[in-house]
Amino acid sequence: MNVAYKIQSACECQVLLEADLDEHRLVISGTATRGKDVESAPANSVGASAARFDVVWHCPFCGRNTLRTFYAGALQRLPSRPAEAPAEAPAEA
Numbered sequence: 001m002n003v004a005y006k007i008q009s010a011c012e013c014q015v016l017l018e019a020d021l022d023e024h025r026l027v028i029s030g031t032a033t034r035g036k037d038v039e040s041a042p043a044n045s046v047g048a049s050a051a052r053f054d055v056v057w058h059c060p061f062c063g064r065n066t067l068r069t070f071y072a073g074a075l076q077r078l079p080s081r082p083a084e085a086p087a088e089a090p091a092e093a
């Protein structure tokens with residue numbers, strides 16, 4: 001499945017939560033990163049077809065279900081060919 005979007009947020013416990021979304025903004029996979037520890041973090045999109053939708057992660061580090069709201073119009077589509085993950089996200093304009 002092609003990753004169309006990548007999103008990220010911070011958990012209450014300060015780990016970095018990330019998810020890969022397909023073109024319908026459904027979660028393909030989620031991860032939680034603390035320092036060099038990267039764990040799989042189950043995640044789900046809620047109301048993915050709406051302009052504002054939520055993604056819920058189950059944080060493997062603190063056990064919280066962390067819900068974050070995203071604005072679909074603000075997502076930047078990734079190039080369709082797979083690329084190495086960039087070391088750093090480009091700065092927002």
Ligand SMILES: [Zn+2]
Pocket residue numbers: 011012013014015059060061062063064
């Ligand atoms: Zn957490």
